[in-house]
Amino acid sequence: MRVLVVEDDTNLNRQIKEALTEGGYAVDVAFDGEEGHFLGDTEPYDAVVLDIGLPQMDGLSVLEEWRRAAKTMPVLLLTARDRWSDKVQGIDAGADDYLAKPFHMEELLARIRALVRRAAGHASNEITAGPVRLDVKAGKVTVDGQSVKLTSHELRLLSYLMHHKGKVVSRTELTEHLYDQDFDRDSNTIEVFVGRLRKKLPEDCIQTVRGLGYQILED
Amino acid sequence: MKIDPLLDRLRRRALAPFLTDSIAARLFWLSAGWLVLALVATAFLLTELYSHALDTSLSQTLDFYGETLISHLLDTGDPTSDQVFIADPRFQRSASGWYWDITDGTGQVVNLSSSLTGSLLPAITTPFDSDGHRTAALTDEFGVRIRMVERQVTVRGKPFHIAVTGSLDEIFRLAGDFRGQTFTVLGAVGVMLAIMSFIVARIALRPIGKLSVAIEKVREGEASTVEGNFPPELAPLAEEVNELLRSNTQIIERARNQVGNLAHGLKTPLAVLRNEAAGSRTRLGEVVLSETTKMTQLVAGYLDKARISARTAVVGRKADPTIVMLRLSRVMQKLNPNREVVFARPDASLPWFRGEEGDLEEMAGNLLDNACKWSAGKVTVSMMAERTEATTQLLIRIEDDGPGLTTQEADKVLQRGVRLDEKTPGSGLGLDIVKELVDVYGGTLQLKRSNLGGLLAELRLPSARLGRN
Numbered sequence: 259m260r261v262l263v264v265e266d267d268t269n270l271n272r273q274i275k276e277a278l279t280e281g282g283y284a285v286d287v288a289f290d291g292e293e294g295h296f297l298g299d300t301e302p303y304d305a306v307v308l309d310i311g312l313p314q315m316d317g318l319s320v321l322e323e324w325r326r327a328a329k330t331m332p333v334l335l336l337t338a339r340d341r342w343s344d345k346v347q348g349i350d351a352g353a354d355d356y357l358a359k360p361f362h363m364e365e366l367l368a369r370i371r372a373l374v375r376r377a378a379g380h381a382s383n384e385i386t387a388g389p390v391r392l393d394v395k396a397g398k399v400t401v402d403g404q405s406v407k408l409t410s411h412e413l414r415l416l417s418y419l420m421h422h423k424g425k426v427v428s429r430t431e432l433t434e435h436l437y438d439q440d441f442d443r444d445s446n447t448i449e450v451f452v453g454r455l456r457k458k459l460p461e462d463c464i465q466t467v468r469g470l471g472y473q474i475l476e477d
Numbered sequence: 478m479k480i481d482p483l484l485d486r487l488r489r490r491a492l493a494p495f496l497t498d499s500i501a502a503r504l505f506w507l508s509a510g511w512l513v514l515a516l517v518a519t520a521f522l523l524t525e526l527y528s529h530a531l532d533t534s535l536s537q538t539l540d541f542y543g544e545t546l547i548s549h550l551l552d553t554g555d556p557t558s559d560q561v562f563i564a565d566p567r568f569q570r571s572a573s574g575w576y577w578d579i580t581d582g583t584g585q586v587v588n589l590s591s592s593l594t595g596s597l598l599p600a601i602t603t604p605f606d607s608d609g610h611r612t613a614a615l616t617d618e619f620g621v622r623i624r625m626v627e628r629q630v631t632v633r634g635k636p637f638h639i640a641v642t643g644s645l646d647e648i649f650r651l652a653g654d655f656r657g658q659t660f661t662v663l664g665a666v667g668v669m670l671a672i673m674s675f676i677v678a679r680i681a682l683r684p685i686g687k688l689s690v691a692i693e694k695v696r697e698g699e700a701s702t703v704e705g706n707f708p709p710e711l712a713p714l715a716e717e718v719n720e721l722l723r724s725n726t727q728i729i730e731r732a733r734n735q736v737g738n739l740a741h742g743l744k745t746p747l748a749v750l751r752n753e754a755a756g757s758r759t760r761l762g763e764v765v766l767s768e769t770t771k772m773t774q775l776v777a778g779y780l781d782k783a784r785i786s787a788r789t790a791v792v793g794r795k796a797d798p799t800i801v802m803l804r805l806s807r808v809m810q811k812l813n814p815n816r817e818v819v820f821a822r823p824d825a826s827l828p829w830f831r832g833e834e835g836d837l838e839e840m841a842g843n844l845l846d847n848a849c850k851w852s853a854g855k856v857t858v859s860m861m862a863e864r865t866e867a868t869t870q871l872l873i874r875i876e877d878d879g880p881g882l883t884t885q886e887a888d889k890v891l892q893r894g895v896r897l898d899e900k901t902p903g904s905g906l907g908l909d910i911v912k913e914l915v916d917v918y919g920g921t922l923q924l925k926r927s928n929l930g931g932l933l934a935e936l937r938l939p940s941a942r943l944g945r946n
Contacts, residue, residue, distance in 0.1 A: 269749040277752075338741035341784075342805070342842035343835050349808045356812065360748035360773050363755065376814055 259304040259374055259418060260284040260435045264294030264320070265336065266312050274307060277363045278370065282397055282414055284438040291315025298324050302434045303331045305373050307366070310337040310348065318351045325352035332373035334366070371395060378421040385420045387474045390463055392420045399459075406458050411436075415451050419464060419474045428471035500685070504678040509671050516663045523659050528652035532624065535643045536612060539626040542641045546577060550632050550639070556587040563641075568592050574621040574644025582636040598625065598640055605629050614645055622646050684711050692718060736783050740776045747773050781910045784839075785917060795941035796834035798841075798871060799823060802858055805842050809856070813849045821859040828862050828940035830871055832918050837938070840911045844875045844934045847908070851879030855929060862940065870920070873936040876927035887924035887932075911936075 261283045265271040268289065275285045286301065288294035291312040298306055298320070310317035321333055332354040337344060340358035348356050354376075355369050371394050375383065383395040389402045397413060399406045408416065414436050419427060429448050436448075452472060456464055465473050542563050549561040556579050562568075567575035568590040578589035578598055586597075601613045609629035616622050622645040630637050684707050694700040695718075702722060703715045747769050754765035799822065806820040830837045841858075848856045856877045863870045882890060890908060915922045920938040927933035 267745045267749060269753070270745055273749060273752040273756075338744040341835065342838040345842070346804055346808050346838070349811055354811070359744040360751050360769070363752050 259414065259421070260286070260302070260438065261370065262286045262288065262294065262297055262301070262303045262306045264288045264291070264298075264306065264312065264317070265309040266290060267309075273363065274366065277367060278307075281367050281370075282410055282417065283370075284414070284436055284441070286438045289313075291317065291320050295320045295323055297439075298329060298331070299327060301439060302431070304377065304435055305370050306331055306333045307370065308333050308335055308353075310335055310339070310344075318348065321348075321351045321353060330377075332377045334369050334373060336361075368395070374421065380421065385423070386477070387420060387423050387463065388460065388477060390420075390459055390474075392417060401459060408455075408458065411451055412455050412458070415448070416455055416459075419472060423474040424476035426467045426470045426473045431471070501678045501682050504681070505671075505675055508674040508678075512667055512670050512674070516667045520656065520659045520663050524652055524656040527655050528648060531648040531651060532645070535624050535645070535648060536626060539612075539624060539641045539643050542577065543626055543628045543639055546579065546639050546641065547628065547630050550579070550630070550637065554633055556581070556632070556637060558588075561588055563590065567644075571595070572617075572619040572621060574617065574623045574642065574646060576617070576623070577639070577641045580638045580640075587637070598642065601625060601627055601640075615642075617642070622649065624648075684708050688715055691715070695722060733783055737780065740780045740783075743772070743776055747776070781913065784910070785913050794833050795829040795831050796837050798830050798837060798860055798873065799827060801830075801834060801837050802841060802860060802873070805838065805845055806858055809845050809849050815854070816849050816852050817855045818845075818849070819855065819857040821857065823860045826862070827860055828869055828871055831939045831941035836914050836918070840914050840936060840938075841873055841875070843908065843911050844873075844936065848875050848877040848879070848932065848934070852877035852931060853879055857929065863937065869940045870937045871940040873938070874933060875936070876929050876933040877931040878927070878929040879931035881926055881931040882924055890924065891922065 259282070261278050263271055263274045263278065263285060265274060265287075266289050271287050271289060275287050278285045283304075286297055286303075288297050292314040294308065294312065294317075295315060297303075308317045308321060312320070317335065317337075321335070324331075324333070333352065334355045334357055335348045335353040336357055336359060337348065338359045345356050354373055357366060357369055371383065375385075375394060383393060385392045385394065391400045391403075393399075394417070399408055399413070399416065415432065418432060418435055432448050452464060452466075463474060465475060467473050542565070545563055546561060549558075550556055553560045555561075561579070563577060565575065567573050568577060569592055571592050571594065573592050576590050576593040576598060578586050578593055580586050596618045599615045599617065601611055601615070603611050603613060605611045605627075610626070612624065612626045614622065615625055623642040624645050625640055625642040627638055627640040630639060687705060688703070688707060688711055691700070691703045691705050695703060702719045705715070707715050750765055751769045751773070754762040754769065756762070802820060803822070806818045810816070810818040845856070845858065856875070859874045861872050861874075863872045891912065912922060915936065915938075918938055920936065922937075923935040925933040925935065
């Protein structure tokens with residue numbers, strides 16, 4: 259899962275990036291509205307954390323531009339202004355959730371998880387595929403109730419496929435959503451991780467669709 | 478007996494402005510004072526003029542009688558003759574003040590009126606004028622004040638003095654009567670004028686009362702400016718008051734914005750400090766965490782306070798609750814896609830909320846937020862008008878199918894700053910601001926058990942009449 263953080267306060271930006279990275283997300287950051295808008299417009303993100311008060315271009319305008327350009331990724335608005343009229347304005351501009359500063363980082367993580375989950379059409383924090391069960395909140399995977407140890411890269415890959423289970427996911431899409439923009443993208447690494455995952459999970463869990471990509475089948 | 482105190486009170490109330498150092502009192506006493514002075518002076522002047530006119534007329538009568546005596550004297554040539562007389566019967570009554578006598582060159586009385594028998598006329602000390610004529614006001618032997626006219630004539634070579642007198646007492650009596658009547662009439666006029674000036678003072682000062690009522694309305698928050706038509710003397714004052722209000726509002730607005738900017742500006746650094754401290758397990762981290770938590774609460778608390786104290790002039794403001802609740806339901810539905818937010822749209826006859834739209838949003842929004850937070854899947858919003866004899870209130874019902882609250886919990890929650898579950902995110906001020914705003918608007922908030930199984934929040938707020946500002 260790849261997340262964009264647009265926040266002009268460098269410390270807060272760093273903290274959010276650290277927290278999200280720790281939570282298993284690939285994170286890109288932007289420090290002003292224009293940069294944020296450009297990234298959101300050109301890169302595929304699974305969620306965006308967007309501050310309202312930004313230099314160059316304010317958050318609401320950025321959001322409206324994205325929505326006008328039919329960008330549908332879930333957006334969590336961050337703002338110091340927490341009046342209901344502000345919330346209504348934010349939601350009407352196309353935001354999916356709203357978080358008032360100062361906030362607890364766990365709260366932000368929970369909201370992002372929920373947004374990503376909702377965007378993929380899952381109602382709960384747990385996604386299952388056959389015997390494989392993924393607890394999104396805890397970042398834990400079990401097979402038939404037995405805990406499976408995964409590295410963070412493996413977890414990211416599985417999480418993305420589980421979120422989009424039933425859908426064929428191309429290697430390019432995986433690369434785009436699993437690594438931030440500074441990562442040296444080599445599609446071989448995806449194959450390496452898929453291979454490792456297959457060893458830890460039931461054999462037929464991740465299927466290869468020749469020429470298209472990978473897929474986790476719906477139950 | 479019972480009426481007396483009432484009358485007394487009424488009198489005191491009506492007259493109160495005229496017994497103090499008020500403008501009405503000054504106007505009244507000043508005009509009344511001048512009025513009394515002018516009326517008294519007029520009365521005296523009139524009486525004086527009248528008695529002077531009477532005196533002049535008496536002198537003319539006496540002159541005429543003198544001429545009569547002289548002509549008789551010339552006819553008969555004998556001053557002692559019976560043919561020398563005045564027909565007026567007043568000259569026959571003694572002590573009437575009406576006398577005449579004729580003295581010769583030696584001062585010997587040669588003839589006199591029968592009224593003068595047995596007594597003597599007082600003498601005039603002033604000399605005769607060039608016409609042989611002199612006059613004076615004197616007192617006779619009986620104490621009657623008289624006007625005496627004396628002529629100097631020569632008949633057949635002999636000099637005579639002919640003196641005729643008339644009673645001045647009669648004139649004084651007449652003048653006295655006249656004075657009495659004058660005072661009565663002018664007194665009545667004076668009383669009428671005093672009443673007039675009382676009324677005039679009240680009418681003239683009425684705009685001042687109107688102005689003070691208008692200013693009071695502003696203070697009470699019923700009006701935002703001093704409104705009404707005032708006379709040219711007061712209009713600038715009203716305008717100045719409005720200017721003052723405007724500049725005051727601007728100053729307050731600016732100060733409030735600064736406070737708001739400061740408070741909001743603090744939120745990002747607070748967030749940074751808190752997040753940083755939360756990650757560190759040191760003593761410094763703990764201190765920073767606890768202090769930033771306090772600061773966060775302070776910032777939120779003062780922002781709410783500023784928000785509430787900004788509610789000085791809500792007069793004439795009204796909001797369509799249907800639109801507000803539609804909007805909030807839509808937002809809450811989007812924020813909570815796994816809940817069903819059902820808004821029972823009321824009919825168009827629902828009264829509007831009397832107050833600021835943002836405040837209604839704040840109250841209903843926080844309640845709706847709570848409902849969504851606790852609900853298991855369904856939140857319903859309904860609105861209706863609650864009519865009593867005196868007022869019509871707007872009733873907003875927000876209910877959920879969550880765990881709900883017991884009566885004790887509900888009572889506790891309605892106290893200030895109390896949160897039941899410290900784990901569910903939020904500053905704990907959500908319900909506080911609702912309670913404060915409900916108080917400001919004189920509404921009520923009740924927490925009950927919903928038919929859905931969870932909490933039912935009933936918010937009653939003042940309503941505005943439809944189609945009226």
